[in-house]
Amino acid sequence: MFDETVCRTEGCANPCADGQTFCCRCLPENERERLYAAVAGDLRSSAVWENRNFSLMTFRNEDFSEKLVFASSFYGVVFENCRFDGSRFFACFFEKAVFDSCSFKETESKYNITGGSVIRKTSFAGSDILHSNFIGSEIEESDFSETDLYSSTFFRAALKQVNFSNCNLKKTDFRATRRESVLFRYSNYEEAFFDGGSAL
């Protein structure tokens, strides 16, 4: 779990994806694209992804709905226009990942680390995202409506045009966040943590 092989390129400390000796940034472009295509094909046909490492890979226009994803590393992965609707994520590592125009609707997510990530135009509507970490993430034009965010943390995150309406925000941590046009309508935001320990 999260066992990392460090890239063989001198001076590069990036982690490698499964079975690789160079990180995705150090692979030649044609080899890199071949690797992404092969891995995406494998993932489409697998219902369960367990103990996998996809560090620094890029996936575009993929449908990965209804998967069970467990203890896998997505460090620095770029997802563009990918669907994970109805998937379950457990103890995964998404640090510094990029989610652009993705759909995570009605997903179940527990004990994941998504801190330091960039999330744009992505929907998590109707999900259970419990005990998950979004520390320092930049989240823009995204939708968490009707989501259970119990005990998840957005500490130091930058939130712009993010919809948290009708959410369970009990013990959700919004301390030190930068917020612009963030919607908490119909949510129990008084049970969340904001700066000074008070509600908004």
Add this chain to the structure above:
Amino acid sequence: MNLFPFFNEDGFSNSYILAAEKNNCPCVIIDPSDFTLEMLQLTENRGYRVEAVFLTHYNRLHVTGLTKLSKIYRPAVYTPRIGDKENFDMTEIGERKTVSAAGIEIRIVNFLGDFGNAVFYRVGNFLFTGDLYQAGDWHAEEEIFTVNHAFIVKSLRNYLCAGKGNPLIYPGFGAPTSFRLEFPECFS
């Protein structure tokens, strides 16, 4: 290493099952605030035998599961300090720097020395902090800390900054986090 976090609704706290292999091997549990049906299903389905339990500190919220565990698996129980009310056979960690159990080397990180009753456990790239550190604690307003807590948080920062890599932090309460997310200044 295989790590399985569990949330226990009784004390709102986290417990962790750790095993060296994916299936059929001994395992350890850190802070069993309960031993739920979900945890039992995991150990039985994967063929795990609970060989040892490690307590980050002795607190009712972290030991409730010991009663069930001792009936099913009879694990060894390691604790930083033995009080006078326990009904279980426990081993005090004392001066130990490491304990090996279930084929896993558990390193003991003790910032409080002989005066403390709480420790961290380090297993490979994972650090289990119990109640002493939660996500975001380093940047929280210092006035909410007791003197001890502020000392522990600073000690943890120094300990991690002196090491390598990006250890993942699994607390007794709340979401997991990582060294890089908690102390980004150490990476700049």
